[in-house]
Amino acid sequence: MTYDYKRYGTTTLFAAMDAATGRMISLCQQRHRHQEWLKFLCHIDEATPQDRQIHWIADNYATHKHGNVQRWLMRHPRFHVHFTPTSASWLNMVERFFRDVTENRLKRGVFRSVLELIEALGGYVDHHDEEPKPFIWTASAQDILAKVMRAQSALNNRQTV
Numbered sequence: 001m002t003y004d005y006k007r008y009g010t011t012t013l014f015a016a017m018d019a020a021t022g023r024m025i026s027l028c029q030q031r032h033r034h035q036e037w038l039k040f041l042c043h044i045d046e047a048t049p050q051d052r053q054i055h056w057i058a059d060n061y062a063t064h065k066h067g068n069v070q071r072w073l074m075r076h077p078r079f080h081v082h083f084t085p086t087s088a089s090w091l092n093m094v095e096r097f098f099r100d101v102t103e104n105r106l107k108r109g110v111f112r113s114v115l116e117l118i119e120a121l122g123g124y125v126d127h128h129d130e131e132p133k134p135f136i137w138t139a140s141a142q143d144i145l146a147k148v149m150r151a152q153s154a155l156n157n158r159q160t161v
Contacts, residue, residue, distance in 0.1 A: 009114035013101070013121050014040040016056070017093050022132035024097065026125045028118045034066035041072060041079070050078075057082045057092055087155060088148060093135045097128075 012032040016025045027043050029036040048054060058064045060083055073079050084092055105124040111117040137144070 008112055009117070011114055011118050011121070012036065013098070014043075015094050015097060015125070016040075016044050017097060017135075018132075019093065020134060022134040023129050024125050024132070026121070028121060032063060034063045034069050037063045037066075037069060038072055041069070041076075045076060045079075053078050053080060055080045055082060057084060059084050059092060059095075060086055085148060085152070087151070096135065 011028045011030065014027045014029060014032075014036070017023070018025075025044055025047050027040050029039065044054065044056075056079055058081065063069070064081075064083075073081060101121065101124055105120055109120060111120060139147075
């Protein structure tokens with residue numbers, strides 16, 4: 001922060017990626033509670049053809065596991081939830097997209113209102129979707145899982161010290 005920094009407000013960017021095409025579905029909300037998460041799930045449901053199954057890969061954030069969310073998922077059986085291991089957000093393709101948004105649009109940006117911030121985020125997503133590219137893993141699944149196991153072991157060893 002600098003002496004002339006002024007914060008005009010915040011927004012929460014919810015985003016989902018179609019892994020086959022790289023296209024994004026996004027929604028900005030004032031807060032990040034289960035109520036807003038449910039609005040985003042409804043947004044995904046409406047934006048995705050009804051004949052498609054949706055495999056949702058998410059972190060272990062409490063909002064994703066709230067009882068109301070679980071009930072909503074039971075009423076929407078085309079949604080299949082897969083949780084990433086704790087401390088493994090790097091496995092989530094959307095986290096990589098958030099990194100890119102931060103580096104390429106938000107850092108050093110000046111937003112004099114929440115509306116300007118939301119417009120900037122929407123513009124970034126729209127620009128991304130003009131030529132989306134699916135994320136292609138270059139490492140083998142075996143190498144990735146071995147790295148996860150090493151990281152988990154290191155974390156467990158550190159916690160017991």
